[in-house]
């Protein structure tokens with residue numbers, strides 16, 4: 001070998017070893033919107049990073065589950081069993097993320113006139129029918145005007161959230177100048193049904209976050225709620241295909257079972273066809289729900305304090321059924337959201353009449369349903385699909401715990417806990433924002449040369 005070739009070889013080896021020591025391995029646990037967006041943002045920032053995304057299920061999406069079912073005409077159509085709607089303005093990070101990853105005009109969407117009906121079980125007449133478009137359709141105009149006033153109050157809170165920090169729904173609603181019957185019959189059932197939880201639970205949740213969740217604001221482009229024609233779940237899978245590369249490896253059907261600290265790295269153990277395999281990585285991102293993250297950390301004593309905080313974050317079960325039974329909706333006065341209450345104003349069911357969004361969804365209903373209702377649907381042959389989701393209950397205590405959690409996690413330069421919930425608001429948009437925050441943490445990690 002000539003001396004020039006030897007020098008070249010030495011230079012290549014030296015540059016390779018510098019490159020290798022600088023190159024970081026990142027494990028992302030969870031393939032919902034938070035995990036997928038984190039993978040994208042980190043890969044864009046650091047083209048040398050090697051990213052492995054682990055998802056326990058067979059496909060990406062997490063809560064965003066798009067299901068193929070038959071409509072009245074017998075055609076197969078996409079329906080989102082989990083997250084479904086978005087609004088331009090409050091969901092702009094989500095929209096921009098899809099544009100960045102999937103290209104121009106990345107999706108087809110459909111628009112709906114959000115319209116609300118609240119009815120007592122076994123009674124013919126609804127308590128309230130909200131306007132559809134500009135037409136007033138309310139049984140009782142006074143109640144309808146009050147609903148508009150309520151919307152204005154919620155919008156005011158949306159604009160001035162700092163004044164309402166730490167206040168729960170019950171305290172906020174108590175302060176509103178409405179009579180008790182209106183609060184109990186209309187406001188509480190409406191807020192609870194929209195989230196898929198109970199009246200009792202909604203009262204303790206953070207008022208500011210609930211108001212943000214419903215996007216009580218004047219959106220930039222339009223006032224309309226929208227749904228994705230192909231489904232929010234389908235879009236996450238498309239993003240996954242786009243970002244898969246030599247740099248980003250996506251491992252589905254690969255649940256992570258533990259993460260242990262190993263000097264200044266992390267040993268990630270996951271299952272591959274039932275056998276345990278490991279990856280030694282520099283940076284770990286937990287993009288699962290908090291309770292799942294706590295399970296994965298359970299054997300690592302250095303993370304005990306984080307686990308303690310995670311235990312305080314509570315979840316509730318939302319059973320969502322797609323079905324063809326129209327008994328839950330009032331077809332005489334069609335509305336998008338049909339809320340049925342009992343005589344004590346507690347929720348009995350909350351059903352979305354999907355044909356109000358789009359004709360292609362005609363004959364398909366989406367209900368937040370009790371186990372009993374699901375059994376009935378099953379027995380009548382009208383059940384299309386059912387999923388149990390675990391949704392964080394964003395109480396004021398939850399928000400307070402999050403602040404402590406972020407402080408604790410900051411003591412570890414090479415881990416981050418992302419996810420819609422970790423922003424104190426659980427939407428596809430907050431999951432994307434969480435992906436951006438994961439990148440911020442990663443940047444600090446790199447800047448400190450850790």
Ligand SMILES: Cc1cc2nc3c(=O)[nH]c(=O)nc-3n(C[C@H](O)[C@H](O)[C@H](O)COP(=O)(O)OP(=O)(O)OC[C@H]3O[C@@H](n4cnc5c(N)ncnc54)[C@H](O)[C@@H]3O)c2cc1C
Pocket residue numbers: 029030031032033034035054055056057060061062063064081082083084085086196254255256257287288289292296318320389390391418419420421425426427428429431
């Ligand atoms: C019924 C329902 C309706 C909703 N409606 C809307 C809506 O209309 N609009 C909206 O914007 N948002 C809505 N949301 C909220 C939205 O679904 C969430 O904000 C969003 O899905 C959060 O994304 P994420 O990535 O944080 O979590 P997830 O989507 O929960 O993803 C977490 C992922 O981690 C994976 N995982 C867990 N444990 C492990 C492990 N050990 N190893 C590997 N992977 C693991 C899970 O399988 C999952 O894929 C709704 C939620 C529900 C439940």
